[in-house]
Amino acid sequence: MSVLLIAASPTQPSRSAALLDAAGQRLQARGARVERLQLRDLDPRALLLADTKHPDIAAAVAQVAAAQVVVVATPVYKAAYSGLLKVFLDLLAQSALQGKTVLPLATGGSPHHMLALDYALRPVLQSLAARHILPGIYASDAQITSTAQGAYTVGTDIAARLDDAVHTLITEALRPNSSGQSAGFAPVPFAQVRCSV
Numbered sequence: 001m002s003v004l005l006i007a008a009s010p011t012q013p014s015r016s017a018a019l020l021d022a023a024g025q026r027l028q029a030r031g032a033r034v035e036r037l038q039l040r041d042l043d044p045r046a047l048l049l050a051d052t053k054h055p056d057i058a059a060a061v062a063q064v065a066a067a068q069v070v071v072v073a074t075p076v077y078k079a080a081y082s083g084l085l086k087v088f089l090d091l092l093a094q095s096a097l098q099g100k101t102v103l104p105l106a107t108g109g110s111p112h113h114m115l116a117l118d119y120a121l122r123p124v125l126q127s128l129a130a131r132h133i134l135p136g137i138y139a140s141d142a143q144i145t146s147t148a149q150g151a152y153t154v155g156t157d158i159a160a161r162l163d164d165a166v167h168t169l170i171t172e173a174l175r176p177n178s179s180g181q182s183a184g185f186a187p188v189p190f191a192q193v194r195c196s197v
């Protein structure tokens with residue numbers, strides 16, 4: 001199983017990147033091949049002008065194409081996702097996420113914008129033809145704390161939710177069917193649907 005982690009914060013160090021890396025570590029421990037794409041490292045001009053021939057952009061687009069699973073982590077900016085993520089998603093082909101499973105992650109200064117993943121990012125991922133978009137995980141800044149060394153680390157409640165999400169990803173989204181293809185999720189009865197935040 002190949003996984004691409006997309007870090008979509010323009011800042012460094014980054015809380016959303018810490019959340020992303022915690023997901024990546026769990027996926028790696030379950031045997032996934034994990035690659036990482038840090039959008040802030042891409043050439044800014046090529047990114048803004050959607051120059052898909054630029055080597056940075058071509059390589060990033062190829063990473064997306066090669067992944068079975070995409071985990072994307074963004075800070076909440078102005079009640080939505082980062083502009084950095086928007087310019088990257090805008091330069092992808094319309095079906096760039098076709099056949100892929102996506103796990104969206106976000107961090108925000110307060111819990112008030114916890115639905116930004118669902119009302120802002122999810123429709124965009126859907127428009128890129130993602131096969132499955134898992135329930136997202138939102139962490140407030142208080143849930144991602146700073147260590148003595150200045151790095152960010154996820155709290156125990158968020159760690160438990162990441163464990164659940166990774167388990168779901170591995171056991172459901174990539175469960176093979178009789179023809180050896182991924183069977184995807186079984187339908188969920190409405191009564192069992194629960195809030196994703």
Ligand SMILES: Cc1cc2nc3c(=O)[nH]c(=O)nc-3n(C[C@H](O)[C@H](O)[C@H](O)COP(=O)(O)O)c2cc1C
Nearest residue numbers: 009014015016075076077078079107108109110113
């Ligand atoms: C330009 C900007 C806009 C922001 N807008 C919001 C917002 O609307 N709602 C919110 O909860 N946090 C907002 N924040 C706070 C960030 O989402 C939060 O600190 C996040 O964890 C930063 O993630 P990062 O360290 O990965 O960049 C904003 C921060 C910045 C810099």
